[in-house]
Amino acid sequence: MEVGRTVLKNCKQCNKVFAHPTRHLCEDCYKEAQAQFERVREYLEENRGATVAEVAEETDTDVEVIYEYIKEGRLTVVPKDAELRCQICGTKIASGRVCAVCRAELSDDPRIPPSQQGDKDTRMRYLDAIRRKRR
Numbered sequence: 001m002e003v004g005r006t007v008l009k010n011c012k013q014c015n016k017v018f019a020h021p022t023r024h025l026c027e028d029c030y031k032e033a034q035a036q037f038e039r040v041r042e043y044l045e046e047n048r049g050a051t052v053a054e055v056a057e058e059t060d061t062d063v064e065v066i067y068e069y070i071k072e073g074r075l076t077v078v079p080k081d082a083e084l085r086c087q088i089c090g091t092k093i094a095s096g097r098v099c100a101v102c103r104a105e106l107s108d109d110p111r112i113p114p115s116q117q118g119d120k121d122t123r124m125r126y127l128d129a130i131r132r133k134r135r
């Protein structure tokens with residue numbers, strides 16, 4: 001990432017050019033995305049046991065977007081028919097992003113200093129590396 005220089009990019013949603021160091025959406029789309037997430041989150045909290053289809057219908061949100069929230073681990077209450085899968089090996093899991101086996105493998109690896117384990121980018125790059133290694 002460039003430091004001290006404004007990075008211009010196109011909004012992933014509406015393609016408008018905007019400047020922001022980390023976001024992929026322009027201000028308007030970002031706000032809309034936040035509001036949409038809130039709608040989904042609130043609906044699920046009030047309607048525990050709702051299915052993905054119901055949530056999509058009631059909150060006017062794409063099913064793919066809802067699965068995206070689930071995958072990102074942003075929802076505290078997930079739709080009852082949603083399946084969480086390990087991001088590395090694809091095993092069904094009850095919560096979180098990776099299964100116990102992959103998590104153990106991740107934490108044992110000395111290539112990531114503990115100080116960087118909280119850094120999302122580093123973690124994602126690392127997950128990619130593992131995926132490549134397994135192929």
Ligand SMILES: [Zn+2]
Nearest residue numbers: 011014026029
């Ligand atoms: Zn936009």
Ligand SMILES: [Zn+2]
Nearest residue numbers: 086089099102
């Ligand atoms: Zn796994």
